[in-house]
Amino acid sequence: MTGINVDYINPFLMAATGIIKDICQIEMKIGKPYVKETAFADDSVIIMIGITGEMRGQVMIVLSYTKALEIASKMMMGMPVEKLDEMSISAISELGNMIMGNAATIFSTKGILIDITPPTVCRGNLTIAQSFAQNICVPLSGGDITIELDVAVKA
Structure with missing residues (x-):
């Protein structure tokens, strides 16, 4: 993998697997990272969060x-969710x-200080143009x- 240091990806993976285990009681396995265009299918839900500070870029958490x-x-404590409305998007x-x-x-x-932007939730057939950093996709299952963690950051 050229262009990105694994030290910049591992904290995101540690955080994602830990939080999903704590919140959803699902033990996630980390798949093989690969370079991916930031294009998403019709049934995708993308949680996009920007990163500023000593690292810049964005992380996208993608699921069906x-x-x-x-x-x-x-x-939401097991409350049935039929559609993505204001409450479920929140x-x-x-x-x-x-x-x-x-x-x-x-x-x-x-020793790396970063800030995060509020999340933006996107849906559907979407392509995001990125020129500042290579997008590394890590599947979690x-x-x-299955959740796709797309990390495009640079220090």
């Missing part, structure tokens, strides 16, 4: 629409906040849920 509903339901946005806040804490223990 049905899995976003399942996770929103788990976050729940999955909070998942993004928790993951990224945890990652910021991990980075701070390594556990149970019947």
